[in-house]
Amino acid sequence: MNGYQRISAAFAGEWPDRVPVILHNFMMAAREGGHVISQWRRDPEKIAGSFIRSVETYDLDAVLMDLDTATLAGTLGVPVEQPEDDPALSHGACLQDLAEVDELRPVDVGADPRVQVWLEAVRLLVAHFGDEVLVRGNCDQAAFSLASMMRGPVEWMMDLTDPDNHERARKLLDHCCEAHLQLVRLMAETGAHMASCGDSPAGPSLVSPRMYRDFALPWERRIVEEAHRLGLPYVIHICGRTEPILADMLKTGADGFDLDYQTDARVAHDKMKDRAVFVGNLDPSEVIGRGTPEIVEQKSRELVEIFADTPRFVLNAGCAIPADTPPDNIRAMIRAARGA
Numbered sequence: 001m002n003g004y005q006r007i008s009a010a011f012a013g014e015w016p017d018r019v020p021v022i023l024h025n026f027m028m029a030a031r032e033g034g035h036v037i038s039q040w041r042r043d044p045e046k047i048a049g050s051f052i053r054s055v056e057t058y059d060l061d062a063v064l065m066d067l068d069t070a071t072l073a074g075t076l077g078v079p080v081e082q083p084e085d086d087p088a089l090s091h092g093a094c095l096q097d098l099a100e101v102d103e104l105r106p107v108d109v110g111a112d113p114r115v116q117v118w119l120e121a122v123r124l125l126v127a128h129f130g131d132e133v134l135v136r137g138n139c140d141q142a143a144f145s146l147a148s149m150m151r152g153p154v155e156w157m158m159d160l161t162d163p164d165n166h167e168r169a170r171k172l173l174d175h176c177c178e179a180h181l182q183l184v185r186l187m188a189e190t191g192a193h194m195a196s197c198g199d200s201p202a203g204p205s206l207v208s209p210r211m212y213r214d215f216a217l218p219w220e221r222r223i224v225e226e227a228h229r230l231g232l233p234y235v236i237h238i239c240g241r242t243e244p245i246l247a248d249m250l251k252t253g254a255d256g257f258d259l260d261y262q263t264d265a266r267v268a269h270d271k272m273k274d275r276a277v278f279v280g281n282l283d284p285s286e287v288i289g290r291g292t293p294e295i296v297e298q299k300s301r302e303l304v305e306i307f308a309d310t311p312r313f314v315l316n317a318g319c320a321i322p323a324d325t326p327p328d329n330i331r332a333m334i335r336a337a338r339g340a
Helices: 002-012 026-032 042-056 069-073 098-103 113-131 143-151 151-162 163-189 208-214 217-229 243-250 265-272 282-291 293-306 327-338
Strands: 061-063 132-142 196-200 234-238 256-261 275-280 313-317
Touching: 002 061, 002 143, 002 313, 026 042, 026 113, 026 151, 042 061, 042 113, 042 327, 061 113, 069 113, 069 132, 069 143, 069 163, 098 163, 132 143, 132 163, 143 151, 143 327, 151 163, 151 234, 151 265, 163 196, 163 208, 196 208, 196 282, 208 243, 217 234, 217 282, 234 243, 243 265, 256 265, 265 293, 275 282, 275 293, 282 293, 282 327, 293 313, 293 327, 313 327
Parallel strands: 061 132, 132 196, 196 234, 234 256, 256 275, 275 313
Antiparallel strands: none
């Protein structure tokens, strides 16, 4: 099997010939490619080239094409800071009052130059790898996360505590969801084999399971349904401990969940087995970034063992891997997945 076949098998619930690996390694890929992120994020050829180098260096099964968490928010008017050698990030809200949602106008996501860079990099990766290596196009943030950025995290949480705000809150979520759906459609046009998103502020670290069910799940389900209509498997990432909402997350219909290292893998296994693919969930900083190769291999083998009774498993970090991660730690992770 090649990488594309290996991951496709896992998502189809069929046994691959070995445990597939996908890395959330865009910062490391840029660093190893010799690029400063401020230049790298503007150049699709540099972006694609760094991921190609990473696949060839570590024998990866897939590319997780990601740049930051702020690009889509920027199309919605959120101020975006672009550090010299770190990913872009949102920097302040664009809605000072929830009532401003009544004045929002439709957005054209595809008109944003940063979005076009993202999409062109995916096109280049698909053209290079064909059906040999799976290309997963991340579609930035889902509706709840985008709404949090537009209002500001604290203000958004306060909005949701007042039932009088709920109608406008849902209107804002609809607006954000439409932006995300546009990006999913554009991603499908690139030829990407799979799509994904993050919706981390919707997790139990910040909101209650009930709030997740009321204000995140319905819009996540809408996104997954659109991705499936377009023929794309879909993966959702939520940071923090997700055990309290795993059963609810399954109701989105997502094909896989890219779960944080704080989530108990055994609990996730028991809830998700034969229902969705578990993607993860090594600690990206303390284990992969700062651990020894021996620790990385041990922790990787522990995950492989937990999921040994199901094909629905892809080894990955639980979030983005640091730029300065030692290469030997990635090789140790790959050894564990290959059973070497």
